[in-house]
Amino acid sequence: MSKKRKISLTEDELVSALRNREKIAVEALYDMYSASLFGVISRIIPDTTAAEDVLQETFVKIWNSFSGYSSEKGRLFTWMVNIARNLAIDKVRSKDFKNQAKNHELENNVTFIDEQRNTVYKPELLGIKELVSTLKPDQKSILDLVYFKGYTHVEAAEELGVPLGTIKTRLRMAILQLRKHFN
Amino acid sequence: MENIEEYIESGILELYVLGQLSPEEKLQVEEMAAKHTAVRAEITEIEQAMEFYAAAHAVEPAALLEQKINGTLVTNLADDRIFTNGHTRTEEIFEDDELVTDNVVQMNAKSSGFYKYAFAACLALLLVSIYALVNLYNKLQESNTQLTAMQLDKQKIANQVILKDNELDIYRDPSYKVFKLKGTTKSPEALLTLAWSADKQRVVLDMKSMKLPEHDKQHQYQLWAIVGGKPVDLGVFDKPGEADTAGVKEMKSVANAEMFAVTVEPMGGSVNPTLTEMVVAGATK
Numbered sequence: 001m002s003k004k005r006k007i008s009l010t011e012d013e014l015v016s017a018l019r020n021r022e023k024i025a026v027e028a029l030y031d032m033y034s035a036s037l038f039g040v041i042s043r044i045i046p047d048t049t050a051a052e053d054v055l056q057e058t059f060v061k062i063w064n065s066f067s068g069y070s071s072e073k074g075r076l077f078t079w080m081v082n083i084a085r086n087l088a089i090d091k092v093r094s095k096d097f098k099n100q101a102k103n104h105e106l107e108n109n110v111t112f113i114d115e116q117r118n119t120v121y122k123p124e125l126l127g128i129k130e131l132v133s134t135l136k137p138d139q140k141s142i143l144d145l146v147y148f149k150g151y152t153h154v155e156a157a158e159e160l161g162v163p164l165g166t167i168k169t170r171l172r173m174a175i176l177q178l179r180k181h182f183n
Numbered sequence: 184m185e186n187i188e189e190y191i192e193s194g195i196l197e198l199y200v201l202g203q204l205s206p207e208e209k210l211q212v213e214e215m216a217a218k219h220t221a222v223r224a225e226i227t228e229i230e231q232a233m234e235f236y237a238a239a240h241a242v243e244p245a246a247l248l249e250q251k252i253n254g255t256l257v258t259n260l261a262d263d264r265i266f267t268n269g270h271t272r273t274e275e276i277f278e279d280d281e282l283v284t285d286n287v288v289q290m291n292a293k294s295s296g297f298y299k300y301a302f303a304a305c306l307a308l309l310l311v312s313i314y315a316l317v318n319l320y321n322k323l324q325e326s327n328t329q330l331t332a333m334q335l336d337k338q339k340i341a342n343q344v345i346l347k348d349n350e351l352d353i354y355r356d357p358s359y360k361v362f363k364l365k366g367t368t369k370s371p372e373a374l375l376t377l378a379w380s381a382d383k384q385r386v387v388l389d390m391k392s393m394k395l396p397e398h399d400k401q402h403q404y405q406l407w408a409i410v411g412g413k414p415v416d417l418g419v420f421d422k423p424g425e426a427d428t429a430g431v432k433e434m435k436s437v438a439n440a441e442m443f444a445v446t447v448e449p450m451g452g453s454v455n456p457t458l459t460e461m462v463v464a465g466a467t468k
Contacts, residue, residue: 035241035244036240036241052245056251056255059252074226078200081202081234143236147233147237148240168193171197172194178236182232
């Protein structure tokens with residue numbers, strides 16, 4: 001199945017199209033960010049249907065609350081991924097979701113998802129395997145806990161049994177490592 | 184400058200990008216970023232790194248989902264244009280960064296409430312309108328009835344004015360001569376006023392001042408003119424009824440008359456006067 005050509009705008013173009021509530025913004029938003037956002041959501045919520053629901057909720061929220069975004073406070077993706085992560089965490093912690101028998105242990109999600117899904121490898125980016133070799137194991141585990149599992153850094157410190165200061169340092173080191181490779 | 188470096192080294196900017204800070208801490212970081220370009224640049228680099236990290240972990244959602252989501256947003260777009268209130272509401276909720284429940288559900292609940300009130304308001308307005316309409320209709324009917332009555336009255340008065348004008352014309356016209364026909368020995372009380380214009384050959388009776396003896400229903404009064412010693416028929420007439428508004432009655436025309444007289448004749452009149460039944464008479468000279 002051949003997919004239509006994806007729309008790609010610069011961040012400024014997309015922001016102004018979203019602000020003017022243009023129809024093209026809807027398509028561009030999806031084409032440019034749905035996979036990245038879905039990657040985060042589906043690592044928090046292993047159930048595909050539930051994850052897809054949250055992705056939809058995320059786009060609705062981005063669309064409806066867009067006037068709350070300001071480019072002075074940060075990049076568009078940072079704002080969007082925080083919406084996605086918070087909605088996903090709300091969903092995982094909600095009563096009706098907990099009642100579902102098919103609930104997986106959060107701990108195993110990251111590797112579970114990576115084994116199950118066909119992740120999208122973009123040629124200009126590093127693959128996950130290379131990332132794993134780039135990051136030290138303790139850096140990757142703290143980053144994934146916070147970024148992909150919805151742990152607060154305080155919860156992560158308890159989970160890993162290390163002081164809060166160490167968590168902050170490790171996070172910074174992990175991200176510095178990523179910056180070295182990406183930039 | 185050392186302070187800024189220390190600030191950057193502390194790791195708070197990473198926590199900021201990862202959405203780990205309280206609203207107050209977030210505000211402090213944003214103030215710092217606005218003041219120091221180094222902080223701003225550091226944040227952007229962290230953001231870019233995390234963006235690449237997410238892209239590296241990207242998972243393509245099912246192809247069908249795209250249409251579903253885009254459809255929802257386009258529908259939302261249409262909704263936004265109608266329900267701007269709903270829109271600002273969700274913004275407010277989002278402002279304080281407490282990510283709460285689903286927006287779509289809230290908007291629906293809000294809009295259905297709006298329709299409920301709108302419907303109730305419409306219904307109330309309809310009832311008031313119907314009541315006002317019925318009231319107005321009744322008043323209109325009343326006015327119409329009054330108007331018809333007034334038009335009838337007006338016509339009656341106009342007719343009377345025309346009649347009175349005609350009567351007045353007779354008295355104004357100098358060619359008319361007025362005679363009072365006196366009662367005969369048979370009926371000395373009888374009296375009839377008559378106006379005659381020899382020029383116009385017209386004879387008019389004043390019905391109002393008429394005082395003639397009663398007769399039964401088989402008879403009528405008949406007016407005669409004596410011309411050259413011979414009686415000429417000028418027509419029959421009755422005592423005016425209660426409803427009769429005409430004050431005068433015009434009779435047949437005559438050019439010369441030595442005398443006028445009224446007799447009581449059988450219904451329709453006679454060819455020759457029954458002299459024994461003469462009630463009034465009067466000479467013109």
